[in-house]
Amino acid sequence: MKKDEIVEVKIKKSEINFVVWIIPVIALLIGGWMIYRYYAKLGPEVVIYFKNSGGLEPKQSFVKFRDVKVGVVERIEILKQKEGVAVYARMNKDVTPFLNEKARFWIVKPEIAIGKVRGLDALVSGSYIQMASEVGGKKKVEFQGLDEAPLDIVLQEGRNFWLKSSSSYTLTPGLPVYFKDLEVGSIKKVELDKSGEFVNIYIFVKKPYDSFINSSTKFWNIRGVDINLAANGINLNIGTLSQLLIGGVEFFTPVAKLREKIDLHHPLWLYPSKESALHKKLGVSQTDYRNFLLRFNKGIGYLQKGAPVKFRGFEIGSVKDIKASVKGGEIDSEVIASIDVAAFKKTSKEGIEPFEEAVKNGLKARLEQSNILTKTLFVNLVFDKKPGALHQIDTNLYLLPTLPVEQNSLIVQIQSLLTKLxxxxxxxxxxxxxxxxxxxxxxxxxxxxxxxxxxxxxxxxxxxxxxxxxxxxxxxxxxxxxxxxxxxxxxxxxxxxxxxxxxxxxxxxxxxxxxxxxxxxxxxxxxxxxxxxxxxx
Structure with missing residues (x-):
């Protein structure tokens, strides 16, 4: 071959090796399928308004419904128009039918109380949003979160009950409820009543123990040590070690089958001690305390706050406040007494009408001496020949007619006898x-x-x-x-x-x-x- 001779180049078509592209294509298809499945499962994005984040973390905290993770928190924003935060959560598609006006959300976070640990699962996984709902109702994507779990949400068989009391007795949610020294439930919520007069305590009692609660059931606060001075000496009752350290609520039902059943809309009274709960009571219904204003023009010098209000030997109330002033040489006084009007009821569904009827028939308040040595007084409800009228002053305050102070003490009677002698x-x-x-x-x-x-x-x-x-x-x-x-x-x-x-x-x-x-x-x-x-x- 000569040096200047040009060799003709032969061009050949390259062969495509499809085997090399099989793996990337398969990976692409799988990735696309996974992306499709991911977005196919995604439901709508919802926004839930809370007072604070409650320990929620974006991309980490979940939304749970029936103990199943059905959503994830995507972001949290601080509200500018009002206090609180907006939590945006992406929900799964299968819970879309439950995102309606019946849906409720609240934050579950670990809480450690005396004798009780709540939100134990949140202690490991962190705070999460609990959802409760049912199918039906108008669709929604914006919700107002709750501060705590609603009372009608029952995660196990049983019933909720509503107790009323004059004090909280330092009871807190999570403390146990006992029946015959068996732990049968727990306290769910403790809050002040809107009127400011009482404390509302909500409890949950497990099945089958809830069937023992009816209109005759008596609840009392467990104080651990209960000392009572009785006529036969001093009675000292000491509970179990857990009751002594923790406390709680206990109940007893004297008539298990004969009285009407009750629900969350009918409150029961929580007494401060077992002795006061099982003390003789007038009337067939539960306690129903109302406030009454009593006006006296003399004789209240020995009347003290906390003095009993009695009716024919039964203690049905107590004196809450005493105000006295001097007018024209006389002492005018106003006494606020809390009286259990249930003593005059025949059924638990009646209100103050039976007590008002008794006032129309002459029921009035009078101061009487309870101790000849200390001259202490109490308020006694007696019937007078002249009819009276009950006047409502405020929402829970009524004006009760009164009688002049009657000197009917033992000393006065003896003095009268000696005068005759x-x-x-x-x-x-x-x-x-x-x-x-x-x-x-x-x-x-x-x-x-x-x-x-x-x-x-x-x-x-x-x-x-x-x-x-x-x-x-x-x-x-x-x-x-x-x-x-x-x-x-x-x-x-x-x-x-x-x-x-x-x-x-x-x-x-x-x-x-x-x-x-x-x-x-x-x-x-x-x-x-x-x-x-x-x-x-």
């Missing part, structure tokens, strides 16, 4: 009786002599043989006459001037006079110093 002419009666005996001593002597002679004559007559021959009936009659004459003779002798009868009668009258004077001095001392019997002069 002092008015008796004892000394004059003794003198008159003595004069009577002295003036009539001679007639009495003559009478005694005549009676003695007559008796002897009858005796001789009975001893005579002629008398014995008389008919039997006449003989018996003469014996009766003899017995009667001797009886009159004995009686006449007993009324003589120096007889035992006169001496005993005179001594008795003198003792009565001395005792009345001595007792009068004691009563005067007690009136000035009521505790003189305990501490002396």
């Amino acid at each position: 002092e008015k008796l002419p004892i000394e004059r009666s003794i003198n008159a009786f003595s004069n009577l005996l002295e003036k009539n001593s001679e007639p009495l002597r003559q009478t005694l002599l005549s009676l003695h002679r007559s008796s002897d004559a009858v005796t001789k007559l009975l001893d005579a043989n002629e008398t014995k021959a008389l008919p039997k009936e006449l003989h018996i009659l003469l014996k009766d006459l003899q017995h009667t004459l001797k009886s009159y003779e004995t009686l006449a002798k007993s009324y003589s001037n120096n007889s035992l009868f006169k001496k005993q009668l005179t001594k008795t009258l003198e003792d009565i006079d001395r005792a009345s004077k001595a007792l009068r001095k004691v009563l005067l001392k007690l009136d000035k110093k009521p505790n003189a019997l305990i501490f002396g002069d």
Whole structure:
């Protein structure tokens, strides 16, 4: 080949190796399928408004529904128009039918309380959003989050109940509910009533123990140690160690089958102790306390806050507040008392109408003395002949008619008796009786002599043989006459001037006079110093 000779280049078509592209194509198809499946499963994006984020983290926190993860938090924004945050969450497509007006959301975060740990799963995975809903209703994508789980959400079989109390007794959500020393539920929520008068406590009781709760059930706060001063001594009740350290609520149902069932809309009363819960109660329904204004113009100096309100021996309320002022030399006072109007109800569904009917029939309030030594007072509800009227002053405040203070204490009754005794002419009666005996001593002597002679004559007559021959009936009659004459003779002798009868009668009258004077001095001392019997002069 010559150097200048050009070699012709032969061009050949390159062969495509499809085997090399199989793997990338398959990977692309799989990736596309996964992307499709991902977006196919995605449901709508929802926004939930909370007061704060509650520990939620974007791309990490989940939305759970029936313990299944059905969404993820994508972002959290701070609201500019109002306080709070907006949590945006991408939901799964299969929960779309549940995103309606019935859906509710709240944040679950770990909480450690005495004797109870809530949100244990959140302790490991972090805070998450819990969802509750059901199919039906108008579709929604914006929701207002709740501060806590709603009471009607029951994750296990059982029922919720509503308790009312005058105090929270430091109860907190999560504390146990006991029945016969068995833990049968827990406290769900504790909040102040809108009226500010009571505390609402919501509890959950598991099945089958919820069936033992009805209108006769009594609830009380567990204090661990319950000391009660009774007539037979001091009663000391100590609960279990867990009850002593933790506390909680306990209940007892005296009539398990006879009373009507109740639900979350009918509150039950929570008593401060077991002793007060099981104390005798007037009425068939649950406790229903109302506030009443009582006006008195005198006699409240010994009335204290917390003094009982009674009706025919039953304690149905207490004094909550006392206000007094001086007007024109007189003391005008206003007493606020909390009274259980359920004492006058026949069924648990009635309101204040039965109590109002009792006021129309003359029911009124009166101050009475409960202790003769301390002079402490209490409010007693009594019926008066004159009818009254109940006036409503505020939402939960009524004006109850009152009666003047009645001095009906034991000391006053004794003083009245002694006054009557002092008015008796004892000394004059003794003198008159003595004069009577002295003036009539001679007639009495003559009478005694005549009676003695007559008796002897009858005796001789009975001893005579002629008398014995008389008919039997006449003989018996003469014996009766003899017995009667001797009886009159004995009686006449007993009324003589120096007889035992006169001496005993005179001594008795003198003792009565001395005792009345001595007792009068004691009563005067007690009136000035009521505790003189305990501490002396």
